Amino acid sequence: MKINYIRLNNFKQYYKEQKADISDQEDLNITVFHGANGAGKTSLFIALNWCLYETGSENTGELLNKRAIAEAKKDDLILLRVTVCFKHLKIDYIAERFITYRKLEKEISKDEEGFSLSKCDSNGNTTYLNNPKVVMNSILPENVREYFFFDGEKMEDLTRPDNTKIEDAIQNIMRLPIIDNAEKHINGIAIELRRELKREGSSKLEEIINNEEDIEKKIQEKKKNKEKLIEEIRLGKQQIADLEKTLRENEKSRRLQEKRDGLINQRKELEDLRINLVEHIRSNATSLFTKYFLNISEQALKIAHEKRKKGEIPSGIKEQFINDLLEKDICICGRKISDDKSAKQHIREYLSKTTSNKLEDIVLGIPAVVKILSFHAKDTLQDLEISCKQNALIEEKIDNLSKEIDEIKHELGVSPDIDIAGIQSNLSLFQKKQGLNQNTLGRLEQEIETLVESLSEMIKMREKEEKKQMELLLLSKKEELARRSAEAILKIKDEFYEQTRLQIQKETKQVFSKLAWKQDHFQDIELDQDFHLEIIDKWRRPSREEISAGERQILSLSFIAAMARLSGEEAPIVMDTPFGRLSGNHLKKVASEFPELVPQLILLVTDREWEGTSGTRIGDRVGFQYKLDFNDNTSCTDIVEVDYER
Amino acid sequence: MSDRIFVEKQVMEFYKQINASATKKSNSLNQPFSEAKDIFMLAVGLGLQKGKRKKLSGAREGLFFWNRLSQDLELPALQLIALSETGNVESMLDEELVQSIAEEYANEGIRILIEDVVNKDGDILWNLVDLVRN
Numbered sequence: 001m002k003i004n005y006i007r008l009n010n011f012k013q014y015y016k017e018q019k020a021d022i023s024d025q026e027d028l029n030i031t032v033f034h035g036a037n038g039a040g041k042t043s044l045f046i047a048l049n050w051c052l053y054e055t056g057s058e059n060t061g062e063l064l065n066k067r068a069i070a071e072a073k074k075d076d077l078i079l080l081r082v083t084v085c086f087k088h089l090k091i092d093y094i095a096e097r098f099i100t101y102r103k104l105e106k107e108i109s110k111d112e113e114g115f116s117l118s119k120c121d122s123n124g125n126t127t128y129l130n131n132p133k134v135v136m137n138s139i140l141p142e143n144v145r146e147y148f149f150f151d152g153e154k155m156e157d158l159t160r161p162d163n164t165k166i167e168d169a170i171q172n173i174m175r176l177p178i179i180d181n182a183e184k185h186i187n188g189i190a191i192e193l194r195r196e197l198k199r200e201g202s203s204k205l206e207e208i209i210n211n212e213e214d215i216e217k218k219i220q221e222k223k224k225n226k227e228k229l230i231e232e233i234r235l236g237k238q239q240i241a242d243l244e245k246t247l248r249e250n251e252k253s254r255r256l257q258e259k260r261d262g263l264i265n266q267r268k269e270l271e272d273l274r275i276n277l278v279e280h281i282r283s284n285a286t287s288l289f290t291k292y293f294l295n296i297s298e299q300a301l302k303i304a305h306e307k308r309k310k311g312e313i314p315s316g317i318k319e320q321f322i323n324d325l326l327e328k329d330i331c332i333c334g335r336k337i338s339d340d341k342s343a344k345q346h347i348r349e350y351l352s353k354t355t356s357n358k359l360e361d362i363v364l365g366i367p368a369v370v371k372i373l374s375f376h377a378k379d380t381l382q383d384l385e386i387s388c389k390q391n392a393l394i395e396e397k398i399d400n401l402s403k404e405i406d407e408i409k410h411e412l413g414v415s416p417d418i419d420i421a422g423i424q425s426n427l428s429l430f431q432k433k434q435g436l437n438q439n440t441l442g443r444l445e446q447e448i449e450t451l452v453e454s455l456s457e458m459i460k461m462r463e464k465e466e467k468k469q470m471e472l473l474l475l476s477k478k479e480e481l482a483r484r485s486a487e488a489i490l491k492i493k494d495e496f497y498e499q500t501r502l503q504i505q506k507e508t509k510q511v512f513s514k515l516a517w518k519q520d521h522f523q524d525i526e527l528d529q530d531f532h533l534e535i536i537d538k539w540r541r542p543s544r545e546e547i548s549a550g551e552r553q554i555l556s557l558s559f560i561a562a563m564a565r566l567s568g569e570e571a572p573i574v575m576d577t578p579f580g581r582l583s584g585n586h587l588k589k590v591a592s593e594f595p596e597l598v599p600q601l602i603l604l605v606t607d608r609e610w611e612g613t614s615g616t617r618i619g620d621r622v623g624f625q626y627k628l629d630f631n632d633n634t635s636c637t638d639i640v641e642v643d644y645e646r
Numbered sequence: 647m648s649d650r651i652f653v654e655k656q657v658m659e660f661y662k663q664i665n666a667s668a669t670k671k672s673n674s675l676n677q678p679f680s681e682a683k684d685i686f687m688l689a690v691g692l693g694l695q696k697g698k699r700k701k702l703s704g705a706r707e708g709l710f711f712w713n714r715l716s717q718d719l720e721l722p723a724l725q726l727i728a729l730s731e732t733g734n735v736e737s738m739l740d741e742e743l744v745q746s747i748a749e750e751y752a753n754e755g756i757r758i759l760i761e762d763v764v765n766k767d768g769d770i771l772w773n774l775v776d777l778v779r780n
Contacts, residue, residue: 362739
């Protein structure tokens with residue numbers, strides 16, 4: 001960037017339009033504005049900053065020219081404007097900032113304000129840019145501005161020990177934040193990609209694959225079970241068919257066997273009956289002693305009957321009765337016989353004619369015994385006869401049944417019995433099992449179908465997840481790329497920082513060696529890893545804190561010039577009161593050497609400052625010189641081009 | 647008097663052979679009698695039928711206790727034998743007499759039983775049935 005001209009309209013003490021062309025030739029790269037204190041040097045400096053960045057006018061009073069205000073009538077519009085025309089990368093730009101005020105009774109009110117940036121082509125066509133602030137910032141960033149447009153009297157602040165502006169300056173002028181930002185940006189992308197990977201990169205695919213494998217395994221197991229079951233059903237069918245065939249073929253045998261079994265059962269029943277009958281016969285036969293007592297019992301009965309007939313039994317007089325009479329001493333007729341011995345004797349004689357009670361009972365029981373013996377013998381014998389006949393009959397029946405059974409056995413042949421009932425039972429079992437197997441098969445097929453459906457779903461999910469995984473892989477590659485880029489940028493940054501540091505250090509040292517007069521005392525300039533600028537004296541001691549204000553100004557100028565040269569920014573150096581603090585030697589050195597180190601130099605100087613540069617080469621590089629001519633009557637300054645003698 | 651009925655030792659084994667209670671594993675066909683007194687009473691009956699008493703000779707063994715006889719039929723039946731043999735009602739109360747007469751008739755009867763039932767071919771039960779039915 002090189003300034004072509006600056007035009008002021010009613011800006012501070014510059015009444016109406018005031019214009020100054022700025023020299024931009026390589027060998028005449030200096031424009032000098034001469035002005036006494038209060039003539040308007042700083043206002044001009046402010047105008048430049050205000051126009052390009054709307055800054056620097058703070059706490060400097062009213063911007064609008066007071067004369068213009070005074071001359072304006074009520075409701076007149078008053079224009080305040082600063083125009084800066086400059087060339088950057090071979091393109092002409094016009095930056096213009098304005099405010100219009102309306103005159104009220106006594107006061108003014110802001111009516112409109114604006115900033116425009118236009119570029120002009122070689123044919124003189126002007127194009128207004130849509131985003132003037134952004135473009136202006138890209139040409140010369142606002143945070144860099146103060147290192148190019150600066151107040152000479154405050155310049156030494158830059159290199160004060162407690163000031164960190166050096167670091168900021170290097171950062172900003174060398175555009176290091178761009179690299180930082182790039183690193184941060186790429187790192188941010190890498191972090192975001194990692195987050196996304198973490199968010200998306202779950203173990204879902206593994207889980208799905210595991211599930212899929214499980215389902216497939218289950219399906220295979222079920223299919224194996226199904227095949228086994230089908231084989232079982234097939235075998236079952238065969239067995240059922242075989243059993244049915246056997247049953248058909250053995251129908252006759254079956255019938256014969258049934259008949260035989262029936263006969264055997266009948267025989268068994270008869271045999272059971274016979275067992276009871278035999279027991280009955282046995283019981284009768286073993287108790288039939290009575291049969292042999294019939295004769296003697298008749299004889300005994302006869303004897304007893306004769307005895308009774310004779311009156312021998314029973315006697316008619318009970319032994320107990322006689323004993324009772326004797327004890328009571330009374331006769332049968334009731335007469336007392338206690339004193340009648342003959343009567344007593346007579347009664348005693350009756351005792352010999354009595355029988356014992358036991359014998360009498362036995363004798364009296366004989367007819368009954370005989371009757372019982374007779375009945376028992378008769379009944380038992382009769383029963384025995386019947387039982388024997390029944391037994392003979394049963395035996396005959398059993399015999400017949402045995403014969404019949406033997407015949408059937410003969411008919412069935414010598415082959416072992418076919419267990420028809422067993423076959424039928426087996427058939428029923430097989431049929432029942434077959435039914436169960438069919439049900440199981442149906443259930444199994446249903447389960448397989450369900451599992452196949454699940455598998456299909458799982459495959460879809462897996463495919464979807466695989467696609468997602470591919471995307472994640474891509475994401476992962478992007479993340480890796482971003483991470484590597486960030487690492488590379490960091491490396492580049494480190495290298496660039498280091499290179500920049502060394503270059504600035506070297507350049508500052510070179511410039512300082514040209515500008516400082518105590519060449520032997522100050523041996524070296526160092527810029528450490530943290531961009532702290534240090535001046536080393538001949539004892540190799542850091543002496544930044546010890547140097548004078550003028551020396552600090554020289555160090556600052558050296559640093560600014562080095563920065564300007566290294567940054568590639570072709571920006572003018574605008575210095576307000578640049579030599580105020582410089583003593584003779586320094587002033588002459590700076591005046592001689594500094595203009596050659598910068599592309600364009602605009603100096604706002606007092607006459608006294610300028611006179612100090614006499615005898616230097618600075619005059620040879622001045623393209624334009626202006627006097628800021630302050631009029632006491634109008635309190636306004638005119639910019640008047642002059643040609644000062646050196 | 648003795649409280650037991652005695653039999654000759656030589657026939658004792660036959661009493662045991664046909665008595666189910668004499669062995670543990672009884673068989674109704676070969677051991678039809680459930681008690682020794684049943685055999686004794688039938689032997690007495692067979693002796694009566696033959697009309698012959700045989701005194702016990704040689705060694706004797708007790709077969710069962712006298713009180714095992716039923717009071718309503720078996721004992722009165724044996725008392726009737728005594729009455730019939732003696733013609734004296736008093737003899738019915740003479741238990742020793744009643745017992746010895748019964749033992750002698752049984753001693754004769756058991757031999758019939760042995761010959762016609764035990765030693766005969768066929769099952770003892772059916773031989774017995776044939777015997778008592780005739």
